[in-house]
Amino acid sequence: MTLNKLKEKLSRGEVAFGLVVTIPDPGVVYSLSQVGYDFFFLDMEHGPVGLWNLPTFVVALKASKTEALVRVPWNDFVVVKQVLDVGVYNLVFPMVSDPEAAERAVEATRYPPEGIRGCGPWMATLDVGREEYIKRANDEIGVFVQIEKAEAVERIDEILSVEGLTGVYCGPSDMSLSLGFLPDPDHPEVVSRFRRVMDSCRRHGKVGGIAAGTPSRGRFWVEQGARLVVVGSDRRILSEGAREVLREARGGTAKVRPG
Numbered sequence: 001m002t003l004n005k006l007k008e009k010l011s012r013g014e015v016a017f018g019l020v021v022t023i024p025d026p027g028v029v030y031s032l033s034q035v036g037y038d039f040f041f042l043d044m045e046h047g048p049v050g051l052w053n054l055p056t057f058v059v060a061l062k063a064s065k066t067e068a069l070v071r072v073p074w075n076d077f078v079v080v081k082q083v084l085d086v087g088v089y090n091l092v093f094p095m096v097s098d099p100e101a102a103e104r105a106v107e108a109t110r111y112p113p114e115g116i117r118g119c120g121p122w123m124a125t126l127d128v129g130r131e132e133y134i135k136r137a138n139d140e141i142g143v144f145v146q147i148e149k150a151e152a153v154e155r156i157d158e159i160l161s162v163e164g165l166t167g168v169y170c171g172p173s174d175m176s177l178s179l180g181f182l183p184d185p186d187h188p189e190v191v192s193r194f195r196r197v198m199d200s201c202r203r204h205g206k207v208g209g210i211a212a213g214t215p216s217r218g219r220f221w222v223e224q225g226a227r228l229v230v231v232g233s234d235r236r237i238l239s240e241g242a243r244e245v246l247r248e249a250r251g252g253t254a255k256v257r258p259g
Contacts, residue, residue, distance in 0.1 A: 003136060020040075213230065
């Protein structure tokens, strides 16, 4: 039995679709998990997810086929091991622009001798037991590094050559800023660079991921080779759904407040 359903799906060459989830309510998380998303993107870098409420998300997902993909705030090996000890199997490391940073990311997720992760899992061991978890964890953990600066694209082949790296996750907004303009995921320079990243992923046999943001943009990036694709957020679904209900109640043509 695999411990990491998302990594297993990706290892088969399949595409995984995800949703950014920010509402730390177990009922909401569980209900959304029944829709069929492959993973929920839980953001500790910019979002309202922290060590105090991360277990809420993880426990709510236990009864589903949806995995957690957690973006840690930074490659702090203490925070990394705390996130893994809760039972998370997939991590995104932000602001990785060189192979040395990618190596440190992998190292932080691995027990010795492959890495520096300290031994103290608690929720992570509940499904298979402590000994079995520790034996298998190094092979099960998915490690993705975020490509969000122009200099990272210039070194993408070196980054993807790092042993133990599962793949990359592309951030269009920060890439836009690094190129000197306001966030624009459809800007030709952003698209061109991330196409280059996806091509490199294919050559190295690694997973290309991206914060697509919308279903249509998600489909576009799947056509470019992306296989880990975020296509929306719980907040957007909530606000768009609420507006649509009000619009219909008012007769379909009445104005409602924009999002």
